[in-house]
Amino acid sequence: MTDALLAGDLPLPPRPDYLRHGSTIASWLTTTDHKRIAILYAITITFFFFLGGAAVTAVRLELFEPNGWLLTSDTYNKLFSFHGIIMVWFFLVPSIPNTLGNFLLPLMIGAPDVAFPRLNLFSWYLTIAAGAFTVYALLAGGVDTGWTFYTPYSSMFSNSHVFAAAAGVFVVGFASIATGVNFIATTHMLRAPGMTWFRLPLFVWAIYATSLIMVLATPVLAISLLLVIAERVLGLPIFDPARGGDPILFQHLFWFYSHPAVYIMVLPAMGVVSEVIPCFARRRIFGYDFMVYAMLAIAGIGFFVWGHHMFVSGQSALASLVFSFLSFIIAVPSAIKVFNWTASLFRGQISFESPMLYSLGFVGLFTTGGLSGLFLASIPVDVHVTDTYFVVAHFHYIMVGGSVSAFFAGLHFWWPKVTGKLYPESWAKFAAILMYAGFNMTFLPQFFAGYLGMPRRYHTYPAEFQIYNVMSSAGAGVLAVAYLLPLGYLTWSLFYGGRAGNNPWAATGLEWTTTSPPPPKNFDRQPRVDRGPYEYHAEGMSAGTDAPEVQNARDIR
């Protein structure tokens, strides 16, 4: 017996964390642990993010010159199409839900895993299969329909690999549905004792609302792509007007999915930010229940605004008015959320670590993007700016400025929990600020170019727009560096980062009560919940007045 044992300091029974619990490749590829599946997804979407980024780098390079200098028109068209398809379905839709959501949902509700662990793994394999189709479409020569696959171009005229690309998106849709079903069941069935609906962290609500949309909307995407394939491959007349079909029908089906899908891409981001801001402001979130209702309202109304993508398609004036009205209505809950995040800073004890910087960046960029949405909801203005760079700027502000910033916020916030390692904070702050700057440099000029009349998806363009395109392309260079930096220092931290404690940010939330990284079944003892999610201080008070040293104290719980 050693001295330590004699002194009563008994060694704990060996209990490896989930990362060290089996280290063979096979143990990863057959895992049903939600945390490991989250890592599999993270690797996958990182790959696709840089693939989509490479495509758009060529696009931005080409746009330095108004008449092109690098690419043929066909190549250009294939590159922006590939970029859109990859970024939407293989990066942004799965980004937060399938990585952070997968990892955190069970931890946050005090469950050992998701409801259907094998379905979870299956959905990852579907994503891989779908990605293979899409990459095949690229290698075989590319697809040139844009991410929107509009008919009759996609079904009758395009000579590119529409079938493979559409099949890829069709399959990845099933991965979405499977994940959605899984998360809904998990939230309903596996909450720890005491974890009532209104004690759920807002991130869980966000993932729940997102899952509802995934399950209800994605089948329509599958149908619309199936119809394109049916017309293209089997020659069934569906969208061909010469044979009694209707090309506009496709747009209705497509946007019936794709408008809700934009909320699939942004609700999880709202969830992340709603966790980060209270933690770094040491405040309860302002208006918790309003935040919940706002998310559910967005998820619900989001199904009834698709026609705002079709104001110039020839749809009836009455339909346009109804869609315009509902688009203004859906902006209300979004505005509420912005006000509530801002109000949550009031009387806080705010510190500015990188997750907070990214989150504040999200709020700013989401606000800007949301306001530009009001322009697009106004029919006469939309008629002028639709299908121009104004729309490109609008959705990049929300999906890239907003959602991707929030993804980075979450990545940094939970990195110590996921990996057990601390990353270099000053590098992270620098990257966050650089990303904000680079983003605005890239996309702010596009609002101007769009309003002045530069159409989107233009390989060559009238010379008067060059100044905006040069600014945009230069900004894209800065943005690219800002995206590469975290890849560098986060990877570095895996090997050389300091050890993270259980709760390095002194955050509330069940995920911080277990070890970093957590054990395979998440908790050594079944957690019980007896309080709301953001009890950083007593009800009716503002942030604590403790000295900064105490506020900064790590691992206080």
Place this chain on the structure above:
Amino acid sequence: MNSPFSLPEASTHAVTVDRIFYLLLVLSGATVVLVFGLILLFAVRYRRGSSAKRGPMPEFLRREFEIGWTLATLLSFVFLFWWAGSADLSSLAAPAGSLEIHVVAKQWMWKTQHPSGAREINALHVPLGQPVHLLMSSQDVIHSFFVPAFRVKQDVVPGRETDIWFQASKLGVFPLLCAEYCGTDHSVMRGKITVMRPEDYARWLVQQPEGDDLAHEGAKLFVSQGCSGCHAGSSNVHAPRLAGIYGRMVQLSDGRTVKADDGYIRDSILQPKRDVVAGYDAIMPSFKGLLDDGELQSLTAYIRSLAEEGSHD
């Protein structure tokens, strides 16, 4: 090269659009200042360890507060909707007496045709101060007719006719662009709109090579395609006379009544079984695939001209 910093307001509609745009800009600007201002203010004042007052939350930060700003946002958005929506409604229909110009889009060019029959490619000359009504269709995929200086845009769709109208208010040459992605050369599917004084326009028209005017061409097609075999007064097939039907209400055999406008005539030719006129048998063959869009437009113009003749006597 046009100015990279400003866009002319070259139609009456442009002024309306810009007015809404600038109001939105002011409101958004105010919101941005408010939100960013508050975030900055709180970030500085309530930075960790600052001596700003914390303690119990002030009374007024209650539910009422939240309900208040929800309602305020809702009301201002409803106001915006009402304003933009009514501007949209009031500019929907082309005024009577507009100059009618036919536009056919195809990969990757614009073909335009004036009422006199004069044709242009990737160009359109229009008179100043007179409403111009464009009747557009596509021969292949979806395109979109976009004139930034006029703030107008409309998709041009195969298999149906869409329209827009504008009234130019500035002389000059303005870019015409295709705004809906349509394949390889989408970005060079551009043209020029030239706005001229009405007298210059008249002079320009006269100088154009004599094109057959649409109705004339339609009259020839009406015979060569065999329509007259059934529809002419002398025919012994039981088919409706077409003189004067344009613009009238037509009673259909299934009980509906519809207005005989361009769309109806187009459908009657392409899908005759869909709207069968009351009192007739559905014996008219479909001409789908036999007539291209230009020919359909000519036939429609011919039938319309019959209506005008009809109203003379």
